Every structure is written in C-alpha cells, then in structure tokens.
Amino acid sequence: MTAKPRATWLMLTCFGMILFLCIGQRHSFGLFLRPMSMELGWERATFSFAIALQNLVWGVSQPFTGMLADRYGARRSFIAGGICYALGLYGMSQAGSGLQLAVSAGLLVGIAQSCTGFGIVYGALGKLVSAEQRGMALGIVGAFGSLGQFAMLPSNQALIGHLGWSHALLIGGGLCLLMAALAFGTPAGAGKPVASTGQSMGQALRQAFRHKGFLLLTLGFFACGFQLAFIATHLPAYLADQGLSPTVGVTALAIVALANILGTWLCGYFGEKFSKKYLLAAIYGIRGFALAAFVLLPVTPLTTYVFAAVMGLIWLGTVPLSNGVVGQIFGYQYISTLYGFVFLSHQLGSFLGVWLGGLLFDMTGSYQPVWVIAIGLSAVAAIISLPIDDRAVQARPVHV
Numbered sequence: 001m002t003a004k005p006r007a008t009w010l011m012l013t014c015f016g017m018i019l020f021l022c023i024g025q026r027h028s029f030g031l032f033l034r035p036m037s038m039e040l041g042w043e044r045a046t047f048s049f050a051i052a053l054q055n056l057v058w059g060v061s062q063p064f065t066g067m068l069a070d071r072y073g074a075r076r077s078f079i080a081g082g083i084c085y086a087l088g089l090y091g092m093s094q095a096g097s098g099l100q101l102a103v104s105a106g107l108l109v110g111i112a113q114s115c116t117g118f119g120i121v122y123g124a125l126g127k128l129v130s131a132e133q134r135g136m137a138l139g140i141v142g143a144f145g146s147l148g149q150f151a152m153l154p155s156n157q158a159l160i161g162h163l164g165w166s167h168a169l170l171i172g173g174g175l176c177l178l179m180a181a182l183a184f185g186t187p188a189g190a191g192k193p194v195a196s197t198g199q200s201m202g203q204a205l206r207q208a209f210r211h212k213g214f215l216l217l218t219l220g221f222f223a224c225g226f227q228l229a230f231i232a233t234h235l236p237a238y239l240a241d242q243g244l245s246p247t248v249g250v251t252a253l254a255i256v257a258l259a260n261i262l263g264t265w266l267c268g269y270f271g272e273k274f275s276k277k278y279l280l281a282a283i284y285g286i287r288g289f290a291l292a293a294f295v296l297l298p299v300t301p302l303t304t305y306v307f308a309a310v311m312g313l314i315w316l317g318t319v320p321l322s323n324g325v326v327g328q329i330f331g332y333q334y335i336s337t338l339y340g341f342v343f344l345s346h347q348l349g350s351f352l353g354v355w356l357g358g359l360l361f362d363m364t365g366s367y368q369p370v371w372v373i374a375i376g377l378s379a380v381a382a383i384i385s386l387p388i389d390d391r392a393v394q395a396r397p398v399h400v
Contacts (some may be wrong), residue, residue, distance in 0.1 A: 205341075
C-alpha cells in the first residue's frame with residue numbers, strides 16, 4: 001500500500017470514516033418515514049418518492065463524479081459531497097412539502113452520496129494499493145461503512161425520540177460536514193491514474209459497453225439496489241404494520257449493519273481467493289431464499305432478527321465484488337467511471353424499490369407485491385452472473 005504503515009492506516013481510516021458517515025446516514029432514512037409522514041400529514045408515497053429520487057440522483061450522477069475523480073482526484077469530490085450532504089439534511093429538516101423534501105433529501109443528498117460513496121472511495125483506493133492487498137483494503141474500508149450503519153441507527157433513533165426528527169436531521173448534517181475535513185487525510189491525488197494505457201475515457205466506455213460480461217454485471221446489480229433500498233427504507237414500517245414495536249425495526253437494521261461489518265470484509269477477502277462472479281451468484285441466490293423464508297414464515301422478533309443477520313452478512317458484499325470484477329476485466333485507469341455506470345443500474349433498482357414500496361402500499365395496503373418482486377429479481381441476478389466473462393481485456397482504442 002505505502003511504505004509507512006502509520007500513513008497507510010491514517011489513509012484507510014479517513015477513507016473509512018467518509019463511508020461511515022455517508023452510508024450510516026443513508027441507512028437511517030427509513031427511521032424518519034413514519035414520524036415525518038404522520039406529523040406532516042403525508043402519504044408514505046411522498047417520503048418514499050424523495051428517498052427513491054435520492055437513489056436515482058446518486059446513480060445518474062455517479063458516472064460523472066467518477067469521471068471527475070478519475071481526472072482530478074477524489075479529494076475535491078469528498079469536500080463537495082460533505083458540504084452537499086449537510087445542506088441536504090438541513091433542507092430536509094425544514095421541509096414542509098413534498099417538493100421541498102424531494103429537492104433536499106432527493107437531489108442534494110443524492111449528489112452528496114455520489115461524491116462520498118463506494119464508487120469514489122473504492123475507485124480511489126483501488127489505485128493506491130497493490131493487487132495483492134486490494135481485496136483486504138477494500139474489505140477494511142467497506143467495514144467502516146457497515147459500522148456506520150450500525151452506530152448511526154440507534155443514535156438517530158434516540159435523537160428522534162428525545163429531540164424530534166427535525167433536530168435529529170440537523171445533528172446528522174453537522175456530522176456529515178466532517179467528511180469535508182476527512183478529505184484532507186486522503187492523498188491529494190487519490191483517484192488519479194497512476195499509469196496511462198494510452199486509451200481515452202471515451203474509448204474505455206465503448207469497450208466496456210461492447211463487453212457482454214460488463215452488461216450482465218450491470219443488469220445483476222439492479223436487483224441488489226432494489227432489494228437493499230426497499231428493505232432499508234420500508235422494513236421498520238412493515239414491521240410496525242405487523243404489530244411489532246418500533247424497537248424491533250431499529251434492532252433489525254442494526255443487526256444488518258453489525259453482520260455486514262464481518263460480511264463486507266469476508267466478501268473482500270474471499271473475492272481474492274475465489275471467482276468473484278460465482279460469489280456474486282451465490283449472494284443473489286442466498287438473498288432470494290432469505291427473502292422467501294421471511295415472507296412465508298410468521299413475522300416475529302425472532303424471525304426478523306434471523307432474517308436481518310443473514311441479509312447483513314451479504315448486504316454490501318456485492319459492492320467490492322462488483323468493483324473488483326470491473327477492475328479485473330478493464331484495469332484501474334478508469335475504474336471510478338466504469339463502476340459509476342454499473343452503479344447507475346444499482347440505483348435505478350434502488351429508486352424502484354423505494355418508490356414502488358410506498359406506491360404499492362398506498363394502492364393495496366400491503367408490501368407483499370414488492371417482496372415477491374424482490375425474490376424474483378434474486379433468481380434472475382444469480383442466473384445472469386454465472387456466464388460473466390471476467391478475463392482481463394487489453395485496454396486498446398476502439399475504432400467505430
């Protein structure tokens with residue numbers, strides 16, 4: 001990684017804490033659905049659309065923030081993202097209409113997440129570490145994101161309970177502003193290409209979009225986004241509808257985050273030992289069985305916690321694996337850009353998962369149709385992951 005272990009760990013800690021704050025706050029938005037909707041007299045679809053828009057904006061902007069990070073480095077992206085996250089949460093705390101919520105929680109926070117999320121962090125880090133150490137480094141930094149999910153869930157729930165949802169968002173915005181300061185603990189040129197292959201960014205994109213494995217990976221990631229965003233946003237409300245206390249929902253999401261600390265590290269570790277595409281197929285398959293069992297069994301605290309633990313072990317494991325497949329095939333010169341397009345598919349799935357969750361609930365009074373869709377997507381994603389050709393390709397100009 002670097003010649004000085006202390007500098008290495010400082011770098012990994014700063015990268016990790018940026019993910020800690022970005023992903024931790026994102027994982028907590030579902031806690032605000034019921035209190036905001038009830039106090040402001042909104043239907044669930046209003047809040048759901050704003051969070052769905054957040055996921056969509058994150059995905060649509062990710063290729064462009066990735067291009068900027070590949071060209072100018074990631075530090076500027078982290079600074080802009082931290083400021084944008086704080087402004088978005090402040091606006092969300094003051095929102096009195098669905099439009100104001102969509103602009104703050106949807107547009108501003110979505111852009112912030114694209115600047116401070118996995119696409120930029122993993123892309124920059126992947127260029128700073130050797131191939132032998134890459135899986136371990138990505139796993140360590142990814143575990144910080146999982147730890148953020150675990151830590152910020154109960155803290156946000158406590159803030160909502162004691163101070164109200166508006167003040168909880170204001171405090172969250174202040175914490176997210178720290179990402180701008182943490183950016184200075186990352187190398188100034190983090191994310192810039194360390195060696196050129198002679199291939200332009202446009203040529204790299206054309207080569208990727210003509211590669212069948214890249215397209216299959218991108219399609220499979222749609223299922224991941226749909227499932228995770230739906231569960232993170234709607235699980236607390238779904239459990240409350242089943243007669244369980246709000247504590248069960250918070251505990252379930254905390255278990256997801258806690259299990260994912262180990263799960264993300266393990267996926268990064270095993271991704272260097274075994275075929276990443278087969279690990280992805282296995283993860284999607286396990287998710288499908290876990291979702292089906294949860295829907296078919298009686299909803300109790302015990303079944304909920306077991307479901308949360310299983311999902312947590314494979315929650316964000318697809319991220320280092322998918323990022324690794326892209327780097328394995330195309331190299332790391334334009335990794336943030338190429339992964340940005342893969343992640344766009346993930347966020348299109350996230351948009352539909354969150355939005356359909358609220359829309360179909362308002363239409364039918366049940367989340368059951370969305371659970372069924374999530375199960376079906378698991379099967380599709382597992383099947384199409386198997387034929388991915390993950391062999392390295394030569395980074396050569398593509399003539400049209």
